[in-house]
Amino acid sequence: MIIVLKENPDKKQLENLEQWLKAMGLEIHYSKGTNTTIMGLIGDTASVDDDLIRALDIVDTVKRVQEPYKNASRKFHPMDSVIDIGGKVKIGGGNFAIMAGPCSVESEDQITQVAQAVKASGAHCLRGGAFKPRTSPYAFQGMRAKGIELLEKAKDLTGLPIVTEIMDISHLDLFENVDVIQVGARNMQNFELLKELGTVRKPILLKRGLSSTLKEFLMSAEYIMAGGNENIILCERGIRTFETALRNTLDLAAIPFLKQRTHLPIIVDPSHACGISDMVLPMSIAATAAGADGLLIEVHNDPAHALCDGPQSLKPEEFDELVGKVEAVRPFAYREGS
Amino acid sequence: MIIVLKENPDKKQLENLEQWLKAMGLEIHYSKGTNTTIMGLIGDTASVDDDLIRALDIVDTVKRVQEPYKNASRKFHPMDSVIDIGGKVKIGGGNFAIMAGPCSVESEDQITQVAQAVKASGAHCLRGGAFKPRTSPYAFQGMRAKGIELLEKAKDLTGLPIVTEIMDISHLDLFENVDVIQVGARNMQNFELLKELGTVRKPILLKRGLSSTLKEFLMSAEYIMAGGNENIILCERGIRTFETALRNTLDLAAIPFLKQRTHLPIIVDPSHACGISDMVLPMSIAATAAGADGLLIEVHNDPAHALCDGPQSLKPEEFDELVGKVEAVRPFAYREGS
Amino acid sequence: MIIVLKENPDKKQLENLEQWLKAMGLEIHYSKGTNTTIMGLIGDTASVDDDLIRALDIVDTVKRVQEPYKNASRKFHPMDSVIDIGGKVKIGGGNFAIMAGPCSVESEDQITQVAQAVKASGAHCLRGGAFKPRTSPYAFQGMRAKGIELLEKAKDLTGLPIVTEIMDISHLDLFENVDVIQVGARNMQNFELLKELGTVRKPILLKRGLSSTLKEFLMSAEYIMAGGNENIILCERGIRTFETALRNTLDLAAIPFLKQRTHLPIIVDPSHACGISDMVLPMSIAATAAGADGLLIEVHNDPAHALCDGPQSLKPEEFDELVGKVEAVRPFAYREGS
């Protein structure tokens, strides 16, 4: 961490700062110029609060040299993490997993039909929303507990591990038979929820927030990992920008960027990112080519009658085509160091 | 609501759509051109899901003519709402309230000193963080329950109503003596929390999310109001944009824009928006001039020793100056229809 | 075009509007509801100014149903355009072209060395900056006329067509032997320049502006095409968002989105978009997989001594690897309708 001091800093305040930093076990190295004095802090600065130091009258700027995350960092864990999903599927470290299913669980017929269809096409996990975050209080809020029951039935029927979203800590008991707990984009910084998920021992699918930086994304993974749960799957799902042509802007450069910094697997959700089904196939191919470890794809048995998020859903036959094209491009995908 | 159909829509699908819309009690008016057919829906479309209709193969675009919120809408409630805070302070409808205090409650001395200082300067409420949302799991997370106790002591001492942030439903019992419950920017779309706060009968201070549109902001207020709690205070606190000169971009045009659409009071938090204390005074004056109903200002007894968010905190004497300048500009502030 | 009128529109103003629209050759179809009246305009609305109509007191909203561009539209030109570059290279319609070279031309040695290297690796065109747009007036502004001379020498030596950026109409004469004239992101809406380039008959490489929507991007292509020059190559080069991890956010969904709407070829510049060389290879593979018609890649003989934009430049051996990997992924790239 580097602290650039303002010109002629107050001596008393500088002494206070020095004492405080030393009390945290840090060494200080000075570099003095004609107008500027720079303090270089040596030691473990992860728990040092940048903002606190910036607050001081004598400080001009503060800059971190080391990353503020550790458990998630590739520096301390150079090998790719491989996450086990329900004892049946692996993701990361060369293992690629496609999670597919409807935006919302709507009925037993619907979810079992979709589950069978996506399994036949080669999906590795079944995803479906039981608790649904909706912008309007008047929109369908999901089948909730009943939805999870139906997912479990579909799992029993097909053997596919299931992935579904949690919206509040108080629902955690309902997720006992869920294989992967999803944290939605709007909850990426619901820190109380993240902490609670740190005490769980099953994989967490953490979606990037709509306006979250990649650093914040890793810090949210770190929140869960700090609690002891290292089974995190990161998911890029588009960010909010000025462009309104598509729902969000899918940030595929996030994949190689994150892979350099973390050992955690990274998947991509092109369905939510783009918001229209036409874009799901090309963006699935592109995400795979960029080095993603998997995909999260919305598939519906009848998009015209879906109760939510229909426009981005693929029909089963479209999904089938997608799996084939994604598998075809995989051998030519980017892989660092290869 | 207007539905623009694609060219040559499938007859069967069109019939299905018509039946479904009529089943929801809507009338349909057609406008046919050479290439385009437009359906105009007449009736209450608030519960119609735009996305569902967009999903249909035969639909090109869907456009709302009416707002999707009702309780929050000025159309159905033309007069400004006046929110009562702890029986002592009013906000809205010409009542202006300044809420001031430290980012975090840190000790009894600290919070009582700040409370007495801001009261002496003319603040109407004391704010202070007990539960703190922090990007890093290793940063100070607030004094939590103990922090609320200390706020209550400061309230007893000064008579100032207290405002503090809730981060999870499970903490609600701790907020019994809190006068205004704050929902932070990161929780603006924590819909389970919003629903729960709809069952409470005390004022909710709802902060705009970092990347939330003004429409989404009103929809989140609607979530709480749909549960029966109409005591909502909206708070603009800056949005995330490409500009990194200041922490966020304070969107003051949101004030007159929201005032046209809602009867709810709107306050501004220039401290978090700008992130540096130099900008707090000019932006407080500007927000007041733009027609805000109040301000949320960070004040600390000693910024150099704050455990969080120091750079944006004002010293008590700076806050005192701010109150004077804000009061001076109030008679010349924008007020619609005046 | 659809015009939604406000409730109880002034009769006189409505008559004026009707007359004005009819005078433009448009037919009007009405759809009247209890509160809303909708006008559907039938006919050629490309020259109708949305803003003008929105200005009217009686108008609530205006929505386009048809696209405001024609020459660039795939509707009127369903087949992919194939652009000829210097009689030697084709791009579009299945023809893939890689344009490579240094950010700035710096010396004869430099440009000829790079030209020979990229040719050996399989590049189709040589690119290099002679006129350089630089944020600071004190930074190197390019070799200008001399730089174009050196590019011509490298062209003579290697046979590679050359691509270089124009910054002002007054320099056009210098571009006589240039094969592709590049319009930089900052000039995407320099409309006087675009008009002038409409009178030229050589290919224009039009870069997307940093904060330009895809619709605006197509409208800028339309500016050039309206002047008679149909040889436009579109280039996605990243947009400006809140994310600062990389220089810009590369918007690869733009490729399939634009391909649906225009027949023009689309290439991608991952070097400028990401700003660091590590990201150039994965994003080149991903862009190709997403269906791009070509790439624009920065290659330098010695990045450490480049006078500008070094961090994103590849070494010749890295570029050589890139060409191989891009060619390998091409057969598996997304192609609509295939």
Place this chain on the structure above:
Amino acid sequence: MIIVLKENPDKKQLENLEQWLKAMGLEIHYSKGTNTTIMGLIGDTASVDDDLIRALDIVDTVKRVQEPYKNASRKFHPMDSVIDIGGKVKIGGGNFAIMAGPCSVESEDQITQVAQAVKASGAHCLRGGAFKPRTSPYAFQGMRAKGIELLEKAKDLTGLPIVTEIMDISHLDLFENVDVIQVGARNMQNFELLKELGTVRKPILLKRGLSSTLKEFLMSAEYIMAGGNENIILCERGIRTFETALRNTLDLAAIPFLKQRTHLPIIVDPSHACGISDMVLPMSIAATAAGADGLLIEVHNDPAHALCDGPQSLKPEEFDELVGKVEAVRPFAYREGS
């Protein structure tokens, strides 16, 4: 400038870097930690290219301590600049100027009527577009040379100095009798144009680009000033963000932020920023309260018949009210150090 080196930098490369920096007249101070070495550069670093240094394999990050602009910097010119407009109006240093008029000059009647109306209300300058940047090539492009002639007539009639936009260097001769030359948002980084305007000796009204940072804004002012023209008026006109409720997001915090860093006057254009006339009055009051040195306001004699940008134009009587309310708030506006 601070350079953070990577661990174990190559000795040869480090030597090269040291020599190169010393050759530029800079002193180097080292600060060595266990993992990191930091170089602090002392001296004039304005012409050092950050990017060049970042390109080096041995460099981790580069950070500027000093600003890259000089002529525009308040450090080197602590007093507010006062710009003289046509020998009749002053702006800056406590002088407040309102520039008003139509978006486009459309006819002699129109411009003279508006000129007389805004003069009567107290405007200091007449603005009007002769050359119009339009997204569509099919939209009205302005009256061009004829428009400037009409502005000159209106100036002769009313005595108001005139402000109009330049779109290309080649038109400069037409601006001989124009008092303030406006550079539009889309040309803020048209560097060839900026350089040319550095050779002129009349005031330049420089609008902030839609996605330009405040630092880039100051660098564009610096471009003009580097050429010898110090008469720059900065204009905040809204930035492009994810929010689509209004056309752009007006960034009023830019005013106090820029005022700390530059001596140049700063005005605000709420008409273009918001895009709807309802917002112009509140945002004019707010901008003035935030410390702006003036306003740029669109006024039309008959918005319903304007050929462009009508929705944001005020009627003369609305403008008259605005001038009164803006003058009323001025004594209570923020002023640093007061």
